[in-house]
Amino acid sequence: xxxSDLDDLFAVAxxxxxxxxxxxxxxxxxxxxxxxxxAAVVTRAPVARVSxxxxxxTALGGAGALAGLSTATLAxxxxxxxxxxxxxxxxxxxxxxxxxxxxxxxxPAFDDFLTEG
Numbered sequence: 157x158x159x160s161d162l163d164d165l166f167a168v169a170x171x172x173x174x175x176x177x178x179x180x181x182x183x184x185x186x187x188x189x190x191x192x193x194x195a196a197v198v199t200r201a202p203v204a205r206v207s208x209x210x211x212x213x214t215a216l217g218g219a220g221a222l223a224g225l226s227t228a229t230l231a232x233x234x235x236x237x238x239x240x241x242x243x244x245x246x247x248x249x250x251x252x253x254x255x256x257x258x259x260x261x262x263x264p265a266f267d268d269f270l271t272e273g
Contacts, residue, residue, distance in 0.1 A: 216222050235243060 213219065213222060216225065
């Protein structure tokens with residue numbers, strides 16, 4: 157088969173109109189419509205209520221942070237209530253009644269600028 161034979165075949169094919177039966181076209185169109193995407197029905201999701209304790213727990217940083225805060229609180233209450241000797245002697249040194257404190261004026265007052273000399 158050479159190029160002229162192919163040209164003759166294509167010329168014959170161009171002369172004959174491509175006819176498709178209306179029944180075939182109806183079946184193709186029905187099949188195409190069956191495969192079209194359908195619009196989905198969208199429903200609103202129910203809104204979950206957040207409890208007060210859940211929001212407080214989230215604000216504090218979760219269960220781990222709440223456990224740390226409660227442990228520190230209980231330790232502070234226990235140390236404050238029991239007052240071990242080491243703690244009471246340490247606080248006596250810090251808050252001694254006979255200690256004399258000297259106040260130092262770090263910021264100059266307006267009167268300091270009025271002196272002439």
